[in-house]
Amino acid sequence: xxxxxLFLRLLFxxxxxxxxxxxxxxxxxxxVATIATAALTIYSDLEGKLSREFRGFGANVIVxxxxxxxxxxxxNAMSSTLAGKGMVVPVAYAIATAPDGSRVxxxxxxxxxxxxxxxxxxxxxxxxxxxxxxxGSRAASLVTPANGKFKITFGSxxxxxxxELIFLSGSDDxxxxxxxxxxxxxxxxxxxxxxxxxxxxxxxxxxxxxxRLGASLPQAEVKPVRQITQxxxxxxxxxxxxxxxxxxxxxxxxxxCMVATFTxxxxxxxxxxxxxxxxxxxxxxVNFLFAAEAASLxxxxxxxxxxxxxxxxxWIGKANFDAAILPQPVLLLPxxxxxxxxxxxxxxxxxxxxxxxQPAGILRGE
Amino acid sequence: xxxxxxxxxxxxxKRRKSVALLAIALGMSIATAMIAxxxxxxxxMSQELRSLGGNLVLTPIEDTLDVNIGGVNLKPASxxxxxxxxxxxKMKGIFWGRNITGxxxxxxxxxxxxxxxxxxxxxxxxxxxxxxxxxxKQDFTTGVRxxxxxxKVDGEWPQDYSTxxxxxxxxxxxxxxxxxxxxxxxxxxxxxxxxKLRISGILNTGGPEDQAIVAPLHIVQQILSEPNAxxxxxVSALTKPEDAFARRDPNKMTPVMRDRWYCxxxxxxxxxxxxxxxxxxxxxxxxxxxxxQGKILSRxxxxxxxxxxxxxxxxxxxxSAAMAAxxxxxxxxxxxxxxxxxxxxxxxxxxxxxxxFLALAGxxxxxxxxxxxxxxxxxxxxxxxxxxxxxxxxxxIFAALLVTFLGSAGAVRKAMQFDPAVVLRGDA
Numbered sequence: 001x002x003x004x005x006l007f008l009r010l011l012f013x014x015x016x017x018x019x020x021x022x023x024x025x026x027x028x029x030x031x032v033a034t035i036a037t038a039a040l041t042i043y044s045d046l047e048g049k050l051s052r053e054f055r056g057f058g059a060n061v062i063v064x065x066x067x068x069x070x071x072x073x074x075x076n077a078m079s080s081t082l083a084g085k086g087m088v089v090p091v092a093y094a095i096a097t098a099p100d101g102s103r104v105x106x107x108x109x110x111x112x113x114x115x116x117x118x119x120x121x122x123x124x125x126x127x128x129x130x131x132x133x134x135x136g137s138r139a140a141s142l143v144t145p146a147n148g149k150f151k152i153t154f155g156s157x158x159x160x161x162x163x164e165l166i167f168l169s170g171s172d173d174x175x176x177x178x179x180x181x182x183x184x185x186x187x188x189x190x191x192x193x194x195x196x197x198x199x200x201x202x203x204x205x206x207x208x209x210x211x212r213l214g215a216s217l218p219q220a221e222v223k224p225v226r227q228i229t230q231x232x233x234x235x236x237x238x239x240x241x242x243x244x245x246x247x248x249x250x251x252x253x254x255x256x257c258m259v260a261t262f263t264x265x266x267x268x269x270x271x272x273x274x275x276x277x278x279x280x281x282x283x284x285x286v287n288f289l290f291a292a293e294a295a296s297l298x299x300x301x302x303x304x305x306x307x308x309x310x311x312x313x314x315w316i317g318k319a320n321f322d323a324a325i326l327p328q329p330v331l332l333l334p335x336x337x338x339x340x341x342x343x344x345x346x347x348x349x350x351x352x353x354x355x356x357x358q359p360a361g362i363l364r365g366e
Numbered sequence: 367x368x369x370x371x372x373x374x375x376x377x378x379x380k381r382r383k384s385v386a387l388l389a390i391a392l393g394m395s396i397a398t399a400m401i402a403x404x405x406x407x408x409x410x411m412s413q414e415l416r417s418l419g420g421n422l423v424l425t426p427i428e429d430t431l432d433v434n435i436g437g438v439n440l441k442p443a444s445x446x447x448x449x450x451x452x453x454x455x456k457m458k459g460i461f462w463g464r465n466i467t468g469x470x471x472x473x474x475x476x477x478x479x480x481x482x483x484x485x486x487x488x489x490x491x492x493x494x495x496x497x498x499x500x501x502x503k504q505d506f507t508t509g510v511r512x513x514x515x516x517x518k519v520d521g522e523w524p525q526d527y528s529t530x531x532x533x534x535x536x537x538x539x540x541x542x543x544x545x546x547x548x549x550x551x552x553x554x555x556x557x558x559x560x561x562k563l564r565i566s567g568i569l570n571t572g573g574p575e576d577q578a579i580v581a582p583l584h585i586v587q588q589i590l591s592e593p594n595a596x597x598x599x600x601v602s603a604l605t606k607p608e609d610a611f612a613r614r615d616p617n618k619m620t621p622v623m624r625d626r627w628y629c630x631x632x633x634x635x636x637x638x639x640x641x642x643x644x645x646x647x648x649x650x651x652x653x654x655x656x657x658x659q660g661k662i663l664s665r666x667x668x669x670x671x672x673x674x675x676x677x678x679x680x681x682x683x684x685x686s687a688a689m690a691a692x693x694x695x696x697x698x699x700x701x702x703x704x705x706x707x708x709x710x711x712x713x714x715x716x717x718x719x720x721x722x723f724l725a726l727a728g729x730x731x732x733x734x735x736x737x738x739x740x741x742x743x744x745x746x747x748x749x750x751x752x753x754x755x756x757x758x759x760x761x762x763i764f765a766a767l768l769v770t771f772l773g774s775a776g777a778v779r780k781a782m783q784f785d786p787a788v789v790l791r792g793d794a
Contacts (some may be wrong), residue, residue, distance in 0.1 A: 046669075249739055
């Protein structure tokens, strides 16, 4: 039998004859690779996934024009700046007079878009109504407690308002009445001078979009709603750090655990080592044999771990964010290399210790 | 004899035992740290989300509509009714008083403001900055500096005067845009309603306050001649994300359910309790904050929970593998014992007792190390320590015993299946 064949045979038999030992080593590597892959995959996609959740907060930028109204090309400029990542809702406000003589703020906007933007509004449709007006809960309780028709006047114009639904927002909007923009303009002659803008994306992308908006609208004032952008930065940032820290702790500790298992299983094979030496194998050959065994075991373990880890990340994304976290092919190489490196260190380090002892001593049981 | 075997096994196989102990301790510190971080991350994030400002808002019940466009209040100061300022500390006395992290009262009105060069119309807003208050034996401070922590001041924050200062004009803040338009800078004097005020800082909020003068509440009450009056209060409370139970009407619940609802820190139940101590006040959720923060919190804590679960499984597998590895190597010992006449039960109980001792020691060490790790993570990321609940120790001990027994039992059984003679000859 030639040397390479003997070597391969030794390698294969070592794993095959002691399947349980090979299996424990394989499992310990696979566990490290799994948890490292899962944690890193989640970490790499976390900013995007969590930022998406901040869409619910509605407008995070308010664009206002002190003089005049927002022209159509300015609104187009906003939409093209966002490039589909967000929405723009122009709104106009005026103060009208309610039937009892009190003043009420009336707003005009694309009501469907406004509803989509302010997803937290709790809405109660008025039964049997054919109207189109959306009335805030406080305005409704003071102006139209029975949710019937009422008249508002603005200057010399007046209009009959029939509520389509009553909304509760927990903000100033509760004191307002919203009409469709066309109807509002017909009543008041006022054009929108404010745009509620929702910019979607990671904190950095939002910052860039705000800068671009400011540059494309020199006549208007572009103001981020700071509490929302700031909360997003702090929550996304802290979550990333906590995931990173926790994963680092877990990966490092599990790695240590794996190294301990590996080292111990090599040390237990001191007899194999001594027999080989006694039969005339050089230190180099023995080292190579042990290293090759560790490398092949860990390669198989790491590959399996990568697949399982990506699966876990995918599942966590589906279960928690309703959107899968896709496997990151970039991670495959680092995970494989890292696992093999670790296994090599864990298996060859104890051999140094053994080399200092005479084979005869080991075989005698010293 | 049994105890001697046990003792000698620990004494003579120090390396082997310490590897097993290390593996268990590492696994259990992962469990401790991850459970602690995973269960506490919700609370910590809830605190972070307080930077969204108040999540409850108080307004007088007998009120007229707000006339508010672009954040500028156009309602005359005399119109509508007020909340009594002296009632506000009562909020700290409700069942969930401890969850109320702060509140800020507001009283505002459009005023003509005279600067050195010109007069401008602007909103004058009165509020607390860091007002010291007390309720019963509790002393606390509250105000916009903690509730609206995104407010930035260039210069100095004014103090919260209790009465009009005798010796000098009281300090106030000028909104950044207002300061720019009216040419105001720090140290300037302005006049409102014949009363002099001194600008001590320029306020930048990114909101409507940028166009206003923001002054201590008691100063504004004196200017408007409305002592003890507050128009609106924003309250920042730590709440539990709303679920279907939280949305139910407490008046239609059975007494037991109502108690459970009352004793859960839902925004609705806190609002209900505030309304109980201040009956003339309407308490509403700021739905934009309250509805969304629940979603974010559940996403973050859900993810940490799943990650914790994955880490626990990984730790369990790693510990089991380590235990199996150390026992598999001892099959010669098993062979020797069996050839000397030991029964399977005797061998198994010796090995499992060893494993039990290792598990207990490993759990104790792992718990301590994990608690320290969790603490460090909390301090470095959130600026406040994550403390580990003592109950986690019980969980960790149980987990350690379970995992080591599972890992050892399989390996012991495997070792016993071989013929002692074959094992001793070294053929297996």
